[in-house]
Amino acid sequence: MSNDLTLREGLELYRSKVSILKKGYAQESYRLASLLRSELAGRRMRDIQSPDIAKYRDDRLAQVSQRTGKTISPATVRLEMSLLSHVFDVARIEWGACETNPVTNVRKPKAPPGRDRRLLPREERRILRYCHAHPTEELFSLVVLALETAMRQGELLKLEWEHINLQRRVAHLPETKNGSKRDVPLSLKARDALTRLGVKTKGRVFCYTSNGLKSAWRIMLQRLAILDLHFHDLRHEATTRLFELNTMDVMEIASITGHKSLAMLKRYTHLQAARLVKKLEGNRGRGQQVVLDHLIPYPAIADASTDGITIRVLDFDGLSVTAPSEAEALQRAQDELLRKLMVSIRDKVTVPPPDQYLDTVDESRIFMLDPLASRAISFGQPHTFL
Template sequence: MTKIKLKDALKIYREKVSILKKGYAQERFRLHYLISTFLGDLFVDEITSVDIATYRDQRLESINIKTNKKISAATVRLELSLLSNFFDVARIEWGFCEGNPVKNVRKPKAPPGRDRRLTSRELKLILRYCHNHRNSELQSIIVFALETAMRQGEILSLKWENINLNQRVACLPDTKNGTRRDVPLSLRARDMLLRLGQKQTGKVFTYTSSGIKSTWRLMLERLEIHDLHFHDLRHEAISLLFEKGTLDMMEIAAISGHKSLSMLKRYTHLRAQKLVRKLEAPKQKGRAAILNNLVPYPAEIFVRNGKFVIRILDFEKFEVEGDDYEKTVEYAQDKLLRKIILEMKYEKSVTAPDQYLEPVPQDRITMIDPLAETHFDTLI
């Protein structure tokens, strides 16, 4: 049996095994960290499950320098998975050890999948920012992600020769799962490509992975949008596909590229929202349709020239004022109710709440309910 330290064996693994993987860029950083730990100075055949467990516990207590938070369980699980794969290769192919000590160690509990949804207001802010951005590709990339559910890497590696604009299909010859995938393009997705200027060959987008990462981070900082990852756009796109209700799970999997349907089960809760309307008795459907639109809207309340002023933020030029606070609130309720009913009467899409773009201080915002009997007690 060959006697070799883990740090040296991991370098061999990096050069012969890891470099062939699609996720090599990420795995390279994990290997670099593992080489620098106390495990790196141990001989491969002498590492025990106790050593692995010790590494796991120490790693879970360590701090991520970038976020100043503890290392996540997901990160540690990925590192243990990498170590486990290394020991299997080292045992079977290289004869560096006789067993895999990682297999006997408990893995940190897997965190729940992210369920971050993009709000209508956030989408409007992002699209307005992209429209004014010096690089017109940014808007196309973000809209394309929301329309196709493609991964960031798939979008950035997209080539013109793999796109058929007439049939509205984008071919991904080499995906994360290692399989070819054809992605249908909506009219909006196609328009996002056409605005760039169609070419015969070459990459569609010039952004690099690091470039889009820094641009995304700067945009969120300026817009004051928190905890939103670029990958959340893929989650949002898949959620919207489910909410449309026109595609079954197999069809959505074909678009998104999920090999396992179990990965899509996290989205099945969205179907419950569609069932709400079906639960209503036929005679109640009309009533439910009206009441679904009569919901509270955010409003800014302030004093101007000695009068109380209320602005419903989601409607342009929607403002009422009065001398008496309670009567002004009631007037705003009545006007809001009339506004919503008129939008429904003329078959317009009723404006949803919380889509305003103005930077209004939160301490000046309250919710105006068009159906509430009184607001006075709740607003004072």
């Protein structure tokens, strides 16, 4: 191997001998392409020093992405630098193209905090309604499975019928991102999402490609006016819900989600803390707590007409009251909401959490109606009653 190997030649060699053998080859190809466009590409690998890498880092952080119109994220630059470091290690050890790795001593951009975007209940209902009416019925099943199983997008798209046991309700993943196989339990909703597609004996479950799903997801969010929600956020939401079940420990959840490092599950520790609080309380006041957990404020709107003031509680179909005055309408609405919640608890009917309504309303008109409020404040004041 020549000692005069340029970085461009090293990157191409790395692509053909190392990168192509990786499962993430497609994603890594984009990073290699970015490195090939850099000013460093034409220089000999043995001549590149740490200050050159630092300049590359700073230049990249200042660049604007043509696709998003935003500056390149620190996470992207960190990944590019990690790849570049491995290229230099391979070149040094296997090709003899350089004596040192200049990336080693260069600071990487600070890692951004992990995304904590949660899927709002109303967003979930709107998304499921949209997907259910979508001409491609696979979209609905994909979203349901993502929320029920915490599988990655790539794992869902590679799912094959021969690896699904509907009787035992288990989906086997022979190949995952971290290189290990795993079995994923299927809830009843997940099983139904699969059976509605028409069960087969073999072959891929979904015909969607990665780019096809990205396009369908992007169009849906635009039409529903939902901001900053990635398909991968459904995996985070599903994992969060597994913790909120309070029935499994971290190791059991990791076996379902496929998180190889428990450090990746640190973002969910606050949910464990809430679980420990309940354990500290034991059985004391459990019945009271169950009731109080349901008696919470719900979004409502008020309209004036010739008949008086009408208040409508958005999450309950048909729950509206009309009274001659504002104060009387508020009092009646509180009473009706309290009665609705208590009857639901008595009859063991599922009570919807707040903010799941699908009506299109002016957000500025919404106020929170508290069924336990000791006094009512004019709904002209923003957002809440105390």
